[in-house]
Amino acid sequence: MADEVIYRSDHVLEYPFVRSVGPVIGAFLTGLRDGRVVGTRGSGGRVIVPPTEYDPETGEETSGVVEVGPEGTVTSWSWVPRPRPKHPLQTPFAWVLVRFDGADTSFLHVLPAAGPDEVSTGMRVRPEFAPEDERVGHVKDISHFVATGGAS
């Protein structure tokens, strides 16, 4: 049909949520704000970082606050040559799963890397915190991870 017109319009969904974090996640976020990394103890005493209210494998309630790291080891990674607009870094970087020293699970964050050769599993890393007056109790209180130069 000659006058076939299909109309489109921009459509934005915004969720202006503020979440209550509870004591377990709250302890972790409080730790980040204060420049420390903490986890909690799950089944069989294994240390879960980032902490959840339950052991992700057994579902049992976790307990206590355990300080870990701040250094850790990369357990897997992926490298992003072209960051997307909402990614935490806007220059090429790697997603890294980091097992903090003393932890039994891994934490996802970012590590600046110009190429995939700059990141490897087993690589030793530490968090680079945002300036103290900018930290609010958020996962982005860690600005990114950097290599310590060591290997595990």
Added chain:
Amino acid sequence: MSQYPALTSGRRPVGVVSFAQYDNVRREDARNEVEMLMPVVTEVFGNIGITKDDVGFICSGSTDYLIGGPFSFVAALDAVGVWPPRAESHVEMDGAWALYEAWVLLQEGEIDAALVYCFGRSSMGDLSEIMAVQLDPYYLAPLWPDPTSLAALQAQALIDAGKATEADFAAVASRSRRSALDNPKAQVAYDRSAEELLAEDYEVAPLRRHALPPLTDGCAAVVLAAGDKAYEWCERPAFITGIDHRIETHSVGARDLTVSPSTRTAGEKAGVGTKKVDVAELHAPYAHQELILAEALGLGDGVSVNPSGGALAANPMMSAGLIRIGESARRIWSGQADRAVAHATSGPCLQQNLVCVLEGV
């Protein structure tokens, strides 16, 4: 007396008797969801000469986040026409899980047939961002990791464990896209060697473009029928002899990403390994995931894996899993296969998995 296969799950034989899917496209520019679904629903009924009055239950799978319209799944019912009032349900999951719910209801014996449909358009928003919203809201979502970035962590873990190489990923992609040449509904099909594919740049290392699924707008529908009704509508129904689904923690850092224990358990519960498997349609959106799934299901060398091209050929969100069941059923109807395994996945890095064993008599 009609013949039925032995059942591992349930007590009532329920068969897949009809299947239809939309032309999988990168972007459906004109039609809305209802306009996309209508021809598919018409076809799935028309294939076997029935109408909506012949099914006692309707179950659908979709997610409103894809189009940003709350309760869009309710509006989608206009494609079926639910007057007089119908028994209906919806899951915010791939249509394979809607099929599971319909199968459970059919086990109760009050109804003999059900319509299952699903739809998803990836083109209206930014799928990478939309999928990030499903993640843990405290630790993951604020970083906006996209599905490809997370899948690449899994692929790297496979490489580090010595279980696969980038060449293995390329081999899966090469074979899948070549198989897709025979699939008229495929969105991406080509004949290119693994070697050639390995020359592509990284999308997110270690995954290159070929290891990623296409972005797809599409929808699909299946009719399930129980007992004699299945034979009334289909010469050789694809009976569901086993079906099960399992989930793991959403926390990717707490999982061994190189294995899929949920798929393994679901496969065992569905009886995958009890008899020879002819065909397996695995919902592996990323090439390396096929390797993990095949291992978890114990699929040997004699199994034809993803003859349709799988999710690498077309990956309509919320439908690609049900399409695996439909593609498996088709091969049983035609006699190409006697026993097929269909799989569907959901969540990051194969978090949740459904396994459905289909058999013809």
Added chain:
Amino acid sequence: MSEREPVTMMDAATRLDYEFTAGVAMSKNLHGYEQGKFIGQRCPKCKKVYVPSRGSCPTDGLPTDEIVELPNTGTVTTYCVVNVPFAGQSIEIPYICGQILLDGANLSFMGLLQEIPIDEVRMGLRVEAVWVPPEELGPTLASVKYFRPNGEPDADYETYKEYL
């Protein structure tokens, strides 16, 4: 231990951007507004006319392919008087919201009622659409400025009771 209060809340604001597509049928309806016309579609089976149509008959699940141009006149099936201010309100309160059933249509839609005192509005009132000036017409129901009484005697209850 930190000397500051523990963190109890987290900002989790999220934004997703979409490009919404109206679809074939809705686009025909929207195109009509651009030309100052009501465009509906008829079901091939039950013959009901939907304005707007989303492309299918919600009763029969069939494509409503037949295009029907509807007149400017209709009946108020029911109404309410809005006295409550709310965010984004563009009209001065109090005002009347009417459910308008266009002549020949089988689906009513909401429209603003004006040029009638609030205590005189009633079910069955016959109305006509007042369109914005031609240069302001667009693919939106906002092209209809409002509905006003057209002077005809009230519609018989029997003619619209199915649409309440």
